[in-house]
Amino acid sequence: MFKTTKIGHVGFWTKDLDRMEDFYTRVLGFQVTSRSGPGAKVPGGASVFLRCDVTHHEVVFFQAPADAPGLYPESGNSMAEAKPGFQHVAFELPDRGEWLKALRHLKECGVRIEYGPLVHGPEGDGFEAGSGNRAFYFCDPDGNYIELYCDIDTFREEGEGS
Numbered sequence: 001m002f003k004t005t006k007i008g009h010v011g012f013w014t015k016d017l018d019r020m021e022d023f024y025t026r027v028l029g030f031q032v033t034s035r036s037g038p039g040a041k042v043p044g045g046a047s048v049f050l051r052c053d054v055t056h057h058e059v060v061f062f063q064a065p066a067d068a069p070g071l072y073p074e075s076g077n078s079m080a081e082a083k084p085g086f087q088h089v090a091f092e093l094p095d096r097g098e099w100l101k102a103l104r105h106l107k108e109c110g111v112r113i114e115y116g117p118l119v120h121g122p123e124g125d126g127f128e129a130g131s132g133n134r135a136f137y138f139c140d141p142d143g144n145y146i147e148l149y150c151d152i153d154t155f156r157e158e159g160e161g162s
């Protein structure tokens with residue numbers, strides 16, 4: 001069995017990115033790591049990635065539903081529904097070895113990989129402001145979209161990625 005370290009981040013669909021960014025920064029004290037427009041090459045399209053610590057993001061909001069591209073053809077899961085609310089939860093794995101072990105294990109368990117494996121960045125899915133992590137996605141039995149990832153970017157100091 002592979003090792004999962006923690007919940008890394010949660011993704012939500014929203015109808016109003018500005019309102020959510022304002023709330024999470026002004027009221028909760030998060031920082032904006034990156035903000036992408038409707039044409040951004042990122043799953044979900046328009047988005048804002050926010051962090052409360054040194055990791056690239058602990059929460060991310062995607063504009064719903066008009067800007068959600070058809071990357072996820074299957075209906076009936078939290079990613080495809082594209083309505084305000086829960087989109088996906090991401091669990092962190094300690095390194096690439098555990099992440100590859102997890103990928104093999106899920107396939108052996110008959111779980112269908114919905115998206116990935118890939119790297120979120122110019123060297124992978126083409127998203128320039130991507131978080132650098134290796135990731136793949138699948139659904140749990142209730143249709144909750146789950147991401148397993150490793151190697152996400154962190155910031156040693158304000159504005160400095162690593």
Ligand SMILES: [Fe+2]
Pocket residue numbers: 009011088089090147
């Ligand atoms: Fe994610």
